[in-house]
Amino acid sequence: MAGWRGRGLGLAGQAAFTLLALALLVGIAVYALPSPSHEGRPPGLTAEVLPSPAPTRIGINLFGLATFNRQQVFSNLILQSEWFSSRGDGWTAFPSEQLDPQGWVRFLRPGQTAPRPLVLPPAPFHPVEIGCRFEGRGLIEAGGLARLRDRTAHGFMLDMAPTGAEEEGAWIELAETDPQDPVRNIDCRLSGRPAAERFSPEFLSFVRQFGIIRFLDWQRTNDNVLPRWETRASLQSATQVGPAGASIEDMVDLANRTGADPWFLMPYQADQAYIRQFARMVHDRLAPGRTVYVELGNEVWNSMFDAARQAQQEGMTLGLGDGDPMRAQMLRYAQKLRDAMRIWTDVFRDRPGRLVRVAASQNAWPDLATIVLDDEDTVRWIDALATAPYVWMELDGYGVGDVDRIFARAPAAVEATIADALTHKAIAARYGKRYLSYEGGQHFVTANLDLARTLQRDPRMGRLYRDYLAQWDSRIGGELLLYASTAPVADYGSWGLREYAGQPPGEAPKLRAVQQFLARRP
Structure with a gap:
């Protein structure tokens, strides 16, 4: 997520950028960006x-894999959750020392149980039957919407009748497990689904609409963990939402299954060995003809994220930026970006045309992009400059009664966003690089959930998306990655093109507008 569109801009930067945006808005034809400092590069381009x-x-x-995101990704309904610990008075995090290397419970302490949420199947909502099987010896119960029956030594059936209500949920609960032969390899799936089926058919059908898949939230990139190759998630892991994020195999296989190009983010703290092994696995597993996009971290310019704060501290410690913290931050990002992209370049040396190396920057702050691209030989190691051209509005102080006023401002907000993107397209072109978006769409964030629901479900939100897509298509072009797939309306943002899996497009104006745009493409 891009966070606040103007975050970190500063008064001088805001003033300068406002003048630039106004110039573009009124159609000034001869706006030339300043020439870069390196000799031999093309001169600045005019808007014409x-x-x-x-x-x-x-x-x-793709939005995160948590069960509350209301998207069944895997046919095994437990893969999108983790174990919790309970003693009858609420759930807490499950102690890691009680888990085996794959994430299965090794033992329970006296009085302790281990609940495990189930992701709800997609709409249309109706009573469903779920078959569960497991290895080992123990006792599993069920709760919430899940009703257990027909228990056997290594399995049981669940009946579940979801309605789509926002607060409903279901879970299994490990009540007993034999430490000598613990319960493991639990698989709960809708009756009739093949045992070998990895992904939900509805999820595959949804993803096939899109040409590129970015795995920001599946990789849990914003957590900024220190990754270890030996503890990464695998196809055999008990969960795909642990600290290591989803398995690389699953992400590559999803791209292969849907015919999409994958977009990966290298963890900011990853060492060179981890990055090389990641790149090698993608290289060897990705289907022929597919292109892979890769970037370092997520929004290392954005101080709301830990990696950005770490980059600034490192940059200042290294004496970068002549004492300017933001410049030091971006120069440190440029250093680590080059290091990561050298590795991917080497791994893909047999098919360089199937690799897009991305430098990311802030859509409303063009100076950041030039800091990165001007530093040493960064331009040698990237293929594209990307920003997140969100349509942003400040909603503080607005209520449901202000919806008409908000949508009346939408055309100007779209125009301002496209103007920002045009600026970055010009910067990219000056360095001989492509411009694309790593995220995009509406950025209407409010803690007023009544207002949020009203805005997101209003047909005018669909018109905003149609205008946004048309403007991008006619003035920018190239890759536009929308944020995000499926997620409920929430006080941290209403990012999903739809609110739940299986939602009819007629009830999801953003998704409907995107599908109409895609239907017109050749």
Whole structure:
């Protein structure tokens, strides 16, 4: 997520950028960006001679795998959750020392049980039957919507009748497990689904609409963990939402199954060995003809994220940026970006045309992009500059009665966003690089959930998306990755193109607008 559109801009930067945006809005024809400091690069481009828009490719950022996101990704209904610990008075985090290397419970302490949420199947909602099987010896119960019956030594059946209510849930609960032969390899899936089926058919059908898949939230990139290759998630892991995020195998296989190009984010703290092994696995597992996009971290310019704060501290410690903290932060990012992209370049040396190395920057702060691209030989190791062109509005102080006023401002907000993107397209072109988006769409964030629901479900939100996509297509072009796939309306943002899996497009104006745009593409 991009966070606040103007975060960190400063008064001088805001003033300068406001003048630039106004100039573009009123159609000043001869706006030239300043020339870079390195000799031998093309001169600054004017707005009139920007590269013609390439055909638009719509991609999607997959929202996180947590069960509350209301998207069944895996046919095994437990893979999108983790164990909790309970003693009858609420749930707490399960102690890691009680788990085996794959994430199965090794033992329970006296009085302790281990609940495990189930992801709800997609709409249309109706009573469903779920078959569960497991290895080992123990006792499993069920709760919430799940009703257990027909227990055997290594399995049981669940009846579940979801309605789509926001607060409903279901879970299994490990009540007993034999430490000598613990319960493991639990698999709970809708009756009739093949045992070898990895992904939910509804999820595959949804993802096939998009040409590129970005795995930001599946990788839990914003957690900024120190990754270890030996503890990464695998296809055999008990969960795909642990600290290591989803398995690389699952992400590559999803791209292969849907015919999409994958977009990966290298953890900011990853060492060179981890990055090389990651790149090698992608290289060897990705289907022929697919292209892989790769970037370092997520929004290392954005101080709301831990990696950005770490980059600034490291940059200042290294004496970068002549004492300017933000410049030090971006120069440190440029250093680590080059290191990561050298490795991917080497691994993909046999098919360089199937690798897109991405430098990311802030859509409303063009100076950040030039800091990165001007530093040493960064431009040698990247293929594209990307920003997150969100349509942003400040909603503090607005209520449901202000919806008409908010949507009346939408055309100007779309125009301002496209103007920002045009600025970065010009910067990218000056360095001989492509411009694309790593995230995009609406950025209407409010803690007023009544207002949020009203805005997101209003048909005018669909019109905003149609205008946004048309403007991108005619003036920018190329890759536009929307944020995000499926997620409920929440006080941290209403990011999903739909609110739950299986939601009819007629009830999801953003998704409907995107599908209409895709239907018109050749």
